[in-house]
Amino acid sequence: MDILAALLLAVIGLTLLLAELFFVPGTTVVGLLGFAFATVGVWFGFQFFGPFFGTLYAFAVLTIGLVMTWVASRKLENSQFALKNKLSGSVETPDLSPLRPGDSGIALSALRPSGNAEFGGSVYQVWSYGKLVEEGKRISILKIEGTRIIVSEPAKHHIAV
Secondary structure (H helix, E strand, C coil): CHHHHHHHHHHHHHHHHHHHHHCCCCCCHHHHHHHHHHHHHHHHHHHHHCHHHHHHHHHHHHHHHHHHHHHHHHHHCCCCCCCCCCCCCCCCCCCCCCCCCCCEEEECCCECCEEEEEECCEEEEEEECCCCECCCCEEEEEEEECCEEEEECHHHHHCCC
16 A cells, blocks of 8 residues: 555645646646655655655656656657747837937926837837926937936036036
């Protein structure tokens, strides 16, 4: 009975670990349960077989787990569970070359602290410096940091940045 319990716990543990990897990733509850079952099964193996054969049993459970994971990943690679689409995309960086600190524009949305503004007929995402700026207010560019445009209402320009 003890050997059957050790084997059954190890098999249930490995099955739960595989389920965590392939069917319910990210939940960790199933994976922790699988690890606990496999560990208890190996512990029972040590109790039943002794230290030498218990160690062999532990390596056997580990090896079987790794082989099962490898085989399952190969089988699932071509199944309905696998993502077959290649995702591609890019981030478009705005051309900020026409903009200079001191340029004036209009806030197209409330800047809390970020929003959209128009400068020279083009729309840009901007960040306000200081307090919030309401929609439709005139704003000026304080500085440009990489792709971030820092703006404020014109009366705020006396603040050193």
